[in-house]
Amino acid sequence: MPSPDDDHTGTRIREQRRLARLTQRELANRIPYSYSLLNQVECGARPATADFVAAVAHALKVDVTTLTGQPYVTELQRDRLAELVRPIREALDLYDLGANPDLTARPAAQLVAAADRLCAEVRATHLRNAARALPGTIAELTHTAWATPSTELWRALASTYRTAHDITVKLGYYDLSAVALDRMAWAAERASDPCLGAVRQYMRALVYFREGEYTIGQRLVAAGHNVVAQAEESREALAVAGQLHLGGSVIAARADDVAAVVEHIGEARKIAKRIGDASDIHWLSFGPANVAMHRMSAAVEMGQYDNALKQARRIRLPASVATSRRAHFLIDQARTEMETGHTDAALEHLVQARKAAPEQTRYHPGARETIRGLVHTARRTPDTLNYMAAWVGL
The missing domain is CATH 1.10.260.40 (lambda repressor-like DNA-binding domains)
Structure with missing residues (x-):
């Protein structure tokens, strides 16, 4: 061992x-x-x-x-990921400089498509690819949005800032992720897009969830609902509102507010039943499968591990579920299996998460702590667990 x-x-x-x-x-x-x-x-x-x-x-x-x-600098340096963070930091600082006369940018339609591809790369957990392409795309979109402003370009720029947030959170650079969210708000305001503004409030709420400030997180979820209510009723607005309810459910679970958990999950389920799978909207993965995963996650956060395990074993994820969301679910399930004494199953789910999303799993605090827990509870450490522990740097 x-x-x-x-x-x-x-x-x-x-x-x-x-x-x-x-x-x-x-x-x-x-x-x-x-x-x-x-x-x-x-x-x-x-x-x-x-x-x-x-x-x-x-x-x-x-x-x-x-x-x-965090960030786990040694592992990030070994994986040549740390060197990709500084260009992102510099790109986020260009927001107020206007058009760049020395920059030749791609046509607007190509930039909008590039912003969408970055979101797809993150959902596929290709963090390295996304991190390499992101700074240049931000610079080009910043230049073009200032030179020829349009709602579509400001939306695309807001999307790249959201991608910057997603990447830096996954790599553990939470200070930089907060800057990215501020930039996202700035661009969303110029796009006059309430749905984007509400998505930003949802992501802010998760920041406070991570920091243990559950009251603030709940206020931000409520603020997000107020923002999205300004949009015309549409499938997009409903999906964003549903995702806000899912975020609210896990925050309420951490706050041990069972009634609020039930209410949020119930509202999200109603919306999912109405619009079906809406994973294509703002890359939120909203839909019936995500509602089921959040219900299970809420049980985990409340320490209801037996209940969470029963739910997890009943969930069958469709092929359409984003790899990032699938890996997160597997890590949650591993923790649940460990807490209920099913250590072999816990290790197997961590191995599955690694196969599905190696970069995300390696830098996920929950995965690392679950591996550590398995090491300490094992009477004899299997070779697979030894390998996983070494892989995350324990």
């Missing part, structure tokens, strides 16, 4: 707790988790789940990334 290293979320929680001059008992009194669990996480005997980390970060008044160690 591999020896657990000293650089893990539990040790970082211990370091930050000591910097705050708190004992384990004092910190445990500030979070909705037991002293025993805190002790086990700090010593590495239990994985630090996303909800646990968010609660500790909130109590210690630090960013979640301070505790998770």
